[in-house]
Amino acid sequence: MTDNTHILLISGSTRTGSTNTAVLRTAQAVHLDGVTTTRPELLAALPAFNPDDDHEPLHPAVAELRREIGSADAVLFCTPEYAGALPGSFKNLLDWTVGGGEMYRKPVAWINASSPAAPTGGADAHASLAKVLGYVGADIVERACSRTSMTRAAIGPDGLVTDGAMRRTITEVLATLHEHVRGDGRPAGSP
Numbered sequence: 001m002t003d004n005t006h007i008l009l010i011s012g013s014t015r016t017g018s019t020n021t022a023v024l025r026t027a028q029a030v031h032l033d034g035v036t037t038t039r040p041e042l043l044a045a046l047p048a049f050n051p052d053d054d055h056e057p058l059h060p061a062v063a064e065l066r067r068e069i070g071s072a073d074a075v076l077f078c079t080p081e082y083a084g085a086l087p088g089s090f091k092n093l094l095d096w097t098v099g100g101g102e103m104y105r106k107p108v109a110w111i112n113a114s115s116p117a118a119p120t121g122g123a124d125a126h127a128s129l130a131k132v133l134g135y136v137g138a139d140i141v142e143r144a145c146s147r148t149s150m151t152r153a154a155i156g157p158d159g160l161v162t163d164g165a166m167r168r169t170i171t172e173v174l175a176t177l178h179e180h181v182r183g184d185g186r187p188a189g190s191p
């Protein structure tokens with residue numbers, strides 16, 4: 001294993017001004033020694049999941065999704081909650097991961113952002129992610145998983161989260177995933 005940890009960032013929202021995507025955009029802007037991140041647009045191009053289509057040649061968007069997960073050391077998700085569950089398009093993405101097997105034993109975590117007025121504060125999305133990712137056999141790094149309340153005003157004109165505490169949380173989550181992948185408990189950036 002190299003010392004570098006590559007973390008794939010996947011948002012569960014396709015909304016242009018999404019706070020969840022802003023969290024991941026901010027994660028991408030964090031500079032942490034030994035950690036690289038990518039945030040490819042994977043969600044919108046995926047076809048509706050159909051087991052009949054889960055064979056070679058795969059739809060290019062499905063192939064890309066599986067390639068990105070397969071080459072990542074860990075995955076960080078951020079998703080809103082819609083109507084007491086995961087957004088349908090995001091559940092669709094997760095359904096496409098079942099047959100590929102790339103999520104098996106993959107270290108994963110999530111930060112779910114909801115508005116302060118959100119009815120359940122994203123609690124059901126949090127529980128659904130634990131259930132679905134447990135089903136695909138992902139290695140859920142619980143100490144890196146959280147949900148947070150965030151207004152749209154918390155995003156600056158550059159599309160990044162402005163709140164200092166939230167930015168620290170994002171950095172800590174990346175560092176925790178890095179430590180977990182390395183398996184030695186040493187903080188990110190240490191020799």
Ligand SMILES: Cc1cc2nc3c(=O)[nH]c(=O)nc-3n(C[C@H](O)[C@H](O)[C@H](O)COP(=O)(O)O)c2cc1C
Nearest residue numbers: 018019020080081082083084114115118120121122
């Ligand atoms: C159609 C719809 C349904 C929603 N249902 C819920 C819900 O069941 N529980 C909840 O906590 N928030 C719910 N919300 C609020 C969103 O989770 C919240 O606004 C979140 O911040 C949106 O994330 P985004 O900024 O990444 O798009 C809903 C929002 C929409 C648009």
